[in-house]
Amino acid sequence: MRRTKLTSSSGIYKIQSTVNSKIYIGSSVNLKRRMHEHLSSLKKKDHGNRYMQRHINKYGLKDLRFSIIEFCTKEKLIEREQYYINTLNPEFNLCSNAKSVLGTKHSKESKQKSREVAILLMKDPDRRQNLREAAIKQFADPKQRKSRSDAMKIRSAKGENPMSGKHHTEESKRKMREALKGKRKGKNNPMYGRKRIVSEETRQKLRESSRIANMKRCKPVKQYDLNGTYIIAYPSQSEAGRQTGINPNNISSCVSGRLKTTGGFIWKRAIK
Secondary structure, three states: EEOOOOOOOOOEEEEEEOOOOEEEEEOOOOHHHHHHHHHHHHHHHHOOOHHHHHHHHHHHHHEEEEEEEOOOOOHHHHHHHHHHHHOOOOOOOOOOOOOOOOOOOOOOHHHHHHHHHHHHHHHHHHHHHHHHHHHHHHHHHHHHHHHHHHHHHHHHOOOOOOOOOOOOOOOHHHHHHHOOHHHHHHHHOOOOOOOOOOHHHHHHHHHHHHHHHHHHOOOOOEEOOOOEEEEEOOOHHHHHHHOOOOHHHHHHHHHHHOOOOOOOOOEEEEEO
């Protein structure tokens, strides 16, 4: 789907086919988010607009062009959308009347029905498998992972992260643990049967990172004879133990002052 430069403002948008010039007119309080919702649903082949979904199944996503017709306030969205529906007669729109769910509050009964339908859908093994495969495919793409990571960082910086400043209660944590018990074992584990492929370049980076981290943790020591004459310095207590055959724990005790000598030598901490 080709698109013009998008913003998060509210307004009226158009989706048009380059093959037959058919169009769809819509409105949204967040144009950028709405475009991504269309794109995601069409990719998954579960878009609510059957005309547009059939068209994409035949011609592909690259055929559609997303563009902004007009920016307007939230209060004017339905009025302006109806104007463009009447003026342009969009072929992809299922309904000739503009409508919105903005500000609509669902009743408890409606919420309960939606919850029951969602539970039934998630009990379908084929649907769960499709969702699992889609998630694996998505996260296997480095560009997708980076894009999601960058988007989350930006949202967190703006304070828009839904969990920003929030913490799960102990009761909530317990329920999550109970819900996951036994669900991630064997074939239910998303990594089951998959071999992690790590390039040699990545392995080298991991080794170098580990080496630097170990160097930062190392505590260099100096070795003296019993007369206080300096002998040699070692980069770490472990290395001193390897080269002298003296237990590194005893060297550590000597350095910290719990022992005066060990292995017939005096040991002191060296300043890096």
